[in-house]
Amino acid sequence: MARLVSLIVLTVLIVFLGITFFQVIAPFLLPLFLAGVVALLCQPMFRYFLTRTNDKTHWAAGLTTAAILAIIFVPLATGTVIATAELYTFAQKRLEPAQWKPAYGKFRERFDADEIIDSVYDSFSPPPTDKDQLAEWETRRDRFHEQVETNIRANTKAALNRVAERTMGFAASTFGIVGRIVSGVIGGLMFIIGLFYFLADGPVLLAATRELIPVNQDYQQQLLHRFNKVIRAVVLATFAAALGQGVATAAVLYFFVGHFFLLSIVCTLTAMVPLIGTWLVWAPVAIWLAADGHWGSALFVTAYGTIFIGTLDNIIRTYVLHSDAKLHPLLAFVSVLGGLQAMGLWGIFVGPTVASCLHALIKIFNTELKAFSEEKFANIKAKTASDMTHNTIPPDMAGEEKTPPPATPEQPESKPPKKRPAKRRRKR
Numbered sequence: 001m002a003r004l005v006s007l008i009v010l011t012v013l014i015v016f017l018g019i020t021f022f023q024v025i026a027p028f029l030l031p032l033f034l035a036g037v038v039a040l041l042c043q044p045m046f047r048y049f050l051t052r053t054n055d056k057t058h059w060a061a062g063l064t065t066a067a068i069l070a071i072i073f074v075p076l077a078t079g080t081v082i083a084t085a086e087l088y089t090f091a092q093k094r095l096e097p098a099q100w101k102p103a104y105g106k107f108r109e110r111f112d113a114d115e116i117i118d119s120v121y122d123s124f125s126p127p128p129t130d131k132d133q134l135a136e137w138e139t140r141r142d143r144f145h146e147q148v149e150t151n152i153r154a155n156t157k158a159a160l161n162r163v164a165e166r167t168m169g170f171a172a173s174t175f176g177i178v179g180r181i182v183s184g185v186i187g188g189l190m191f192i193i194g195l196f197y198f199l200a201d202g203p204v205l206l207a208a209t210r211e212l213i214p215v216n217q218d219y220q221q222q223l224l225h226r227f228n229k230v231i232r233a234v235v236l237a238t239f240a241a242a243l244g245q246g247v248a249t250a251a252v253l254y255f256f257v258g259h260f261f262l263l264s265i266v267c268t269l270t271a272m273v274p275l276i277g278t279w280l281v282w283a284p285v286a287i288w289l290a291a292d293g294h295w296g297s298a299l300f301v302t303a304y305g306t307i308f309i310g311t312l313d314n315i316i317r318t319y320v321l322h323s324d325a326k327l328h329p330l331l332a333f334v335s336v337l338g339g340l341q342a343m344g345l346w347g348i349f350v351g352p353t354v355a356s357c358l359h360a361l362i363k364i365f366n367t368e369l370k371a372f373s374e375e376k377f378a379n380i381k382a383k384t385a386s387d388m389t390h391n392t393i394p395p396d397m398a399g400e401e402k403t404p405p406p407a408t409p410e411q412p413e414s415k416p417p418k419k420r421p422a423k424r425r426r427k428r
Contacts, residue, residue: 049063
């Protein structure tokens with residue numbers, strides 16, 4: 001009884017402290033999860049540095065962490081700077097007189113801008129009746145046209161400059177240089193620290209955690225193996241689908257607007273989010289082509305982006321998840337979208353991982369339940385057979401030895417009594 005009370009008290013304390021501890025680490029679960037995923041994916045690099053440092057785990061973990069950060073941030077920073085420079089060059093070329101004049105002329109023809117400007121000018125200054133004054137009025141009206149064109153050009157240039165500045169501001173906020181909020185900085189630091197310790201002390205932490213879990217070691221190994229396969233499959237599927245969509249979209253849009261590198265980066269980044277996708281890039285291009293009068297090109301870009309690009313995403317993602325993680329295509333699709341809605345961008349990784357691990361746990365539970373049922377049924381069957389044997393088979397037929405009766409002491413043989421001779425009667 002005392003042991004039962006002790007177990008109940010310990011269970012209550014563990015639950016209370018566990019809930020409190022979860023609330024403490026809840027803001028850092030996603031950075032730690034991402035750090036664990038990256039540490040799992042970068043094990044070959046860690047083993048390489050481990051051999052180079054003579055099995056010094058902390059040195060190897062530090063070098064691996066620095067290399068991973070360089071691999072992530074250096075290309076991202078370089079690509080952002082190059083993309084911003086190309087955007088600025090694109091804006092400057094569009095504002096040059098050689099390209100601005102034809103574009104502005106098409107705009108005036110398309111939307112009848114001359115009539116609109118003339119009506120606005122006439123409302124403020126109606127044309128005179130005198131011929132001498134009419135020539136001067138037409139000169140002022142031409143100057144007004146030039147002023148309107150100059151204002152439109154200046155406003156367009158200012159808008160493009162603001163877009164470029166905001167792009168640079170977004171890049172700066174991404175790297176924590178300008179505009180980073182405190183939670184983002186802390187999340188980044190937690191990611192770096194977690195990545196280092198997962199690399200350095202990963203096996204020790206894993207062994208300690210496995211000892212605390214009251215589950216068979218074989219089942220734990222199955223779960224770890226499943227988790228490893230799913231994480232690799234999800235990461236590979238996400239990046240492969242995003243890269244394929246980005247390159248395919250940029251290759252077609254290059255023939256209409258140019259700037260292949262800029263479009264590749266933007267399309268790849270937008271393709272990593274399933275609900276956004278590359279339509280955020282090709283749809284404005286199609287609208288611009290339609291407004292410019294190229295209806296055939298606009299319809300081709302729309303059909304290409306809707307049919308081919310959307311199908312390419314589903315094909316690549318479904319194929320990788322089905323072949324590597326052994327997830328059904330419907331389950332993979334639902335888990336990705338559900339994780340995205342519940343957890344944001346990280347839900348792309350968390351959703352399929354949770355679904356696959358849950359599937360593995362259900363299989364383990366079914367295995368244990370079948371083994372328990374078979375064992376219980378075998379015990380019941382053996383007990384029933386034993387009872388039937390004792391109740392139906394007699395002891396002498398069952399091979400049991402018959403106990404002999406107790407021995408009695410030998411008695412002496414009784415002799416028959418001697419007959420006395422008959423007496424003869426005397427004759428008188």
